[in-house]
Amino acid sequence: MKNTLRKLSILAAVTVPLVFSGCTWFNDKPPITTLENPTRSRTLGDYEVNGKVLAQQVCATCHGLTGQSESPMFPKLAGQQKDYIVVQLKDLRDHSRSDKYAIVYMWGMARALTDKQMDELADYYSAQTPMYGEANHSTSAQAQLKRGEDIFNNGIPTAGVVACSGCHGAEGAGMAEIPRIAGQHSDYIMKQIHAYQNPEDKALMEMGGNTWAPKMYDLHRNLERGAAMNAMVANMAPEDVQAVALYLNTMNR
Ligand code: HEC
Ligand code: HEC
Structure with a gap:
């Protein structure tokens, strides 16, 4: 009995402050930084990761390492205008660009990006050399x-x-x-x-x-x-x- 009471009071001591604080301890937890955990740089949603790192580790899967994508499903971004990239990413983030490929592939990506990261991503791609297709000579x-x-x-x-x-x-x-x-x-x-x-x-x-x-x-x-x-x-x-x-x-x- 004594033991149970003690357990209950410990439980109350832990849960009551959590309930009354609205669990803000979790919300206030600082984000894990890249320095503490380097693998985090491969994920979206860490606001401390630079746009260039995101471009090379996340966006490259579809858009190519330097923005020269192979598949026509993924637009080439190399040499694209910086301002254009930024407005498209913002349109994708607020869902005003919404055809089915944009919804499936880009909404999730754009949602996780800060304005600063968008700016850095646009700097990265706009500085790359554009790639042209091979003409058919028939x-x-x-x-x-x-x-x-x-x-x-x-x-x-x-x-x-x-x-x-x-x-x-x-x-x-x-x-x-x-x-x-x-x-x-x-x-x-x-x-x-x-x-x-x-x-x-x-x-x-x-x-x-x-x-x-x-x-x-x-x-x-x-x-x-x-x-x-x-x-x-x-x-x-x-x-x-x-x-x-x-x-x-x-x-x-
Ligand atoms: C899983 C594949 C995939 C990944 C990863 C991906 N994209 Fe895309 N992206 C697409 C597709 C597909 C489109 C074309 C959407 C459409 O047709 O409207 C697109 C379109 C875009 C456009 C619009 C280009 C234009 O010419 O209008 C930009 C800008 C862009 N992506 C940037 C990024 C950035 C920055 C990242 C990394 C944070 C990224 N994408 C990651 C698949 C991807
Ligand atoms: C009056 C100015 C104007 C003219 C003329 C014009 N465009 Fe555009 N075009 C734009 C603007 C502005 C955008 C970006 C719109 C947006 O954000 O959707 C655009 C976007 C595009 C895109 C989408 C690119 C991407 O990466 O998703 C294509 C493709 C395009 N234009 C092709 C053409 C072609 C082909 C012609 C000629 C037949 C043409 N445009 C004439 C202003 C123009």
Whole structure:
């Protein structure tokens, strides 16, 4: 009996302060720093890890060590505009960029990043050398590339398409919040243009039948940010989208 009472009073001594303090001891626990535990640098969510370390240890899995990704599913980030990278990461963090690949792959990543880390990540990628694709030299491919070059430099006046170079620059390198598109994977470019052409297409955002909260259905770039591109490519024919995408992938080479 005496023993049980003692156990109970010890239990009370431990739990009562925890309950009354709202368990703040746990919340106040300082984050484990990289110095204390070097393996932490491989994880997201440690605000002390530098953006460059994250780029090389976390983002590299998909975007490549220097931002030159292999798979067209993962956009190349090498030589991308710094400001563009920062605004995209913020849009991904607040879920306003929300097509299905962004949701599956990038929302979780972006949620764990601080503004400072985003800035450092953008510094890292914007300083890397962009990589261009290999052109196909067959006659039909050459004709397609010529068509793409024409669209890039002159637009398609009959379809209301303005020259891409007007905003993305003569070299396609972009400026500030306007992205580099030169060298980008052509499949990714086509996917993005498809999304800009179909801002109402919820199927683009479908996630294996899951029912998502309405906020998560925010339309891809249904913001002022995407408005320029929505208008630009609204009447572009699929073969022209393909031509300009192939041209952009190989230009400057
Ligand atoms: C598991 C794979 C994966 C990882 C890891 C990953 N990404 Fe991505 N990322 C993607 C995919 C897929 C997209 C394209 C999303 C879309 O199609 O909208 C993307 C898109 C982006 C974009 C937009 C690029 C553009 O041209 O608009 C940026 C910026 C970006 N990622 C940065 C990062 C950073 C920084 C990290 C590390 C913290 C990271 N990503 C880690 C898969 C990944
Ligand atoms: C009026 C200016 C303007 C013109 C003209 C323009 N763009 Fe854009 N483009 C933008 C802006 C701004 C963005 C970034 C929008 C965003 O954040 O979604 C963008 C984004 C893009 C992207 C997405 C890149 C990425 O990494 O996700 C592609 C691809 C693209 N543009 C291709 C083109 C092509 C091809 C043309 C010509 C047919 C063109 N753009 C003409 C302003 C323009």
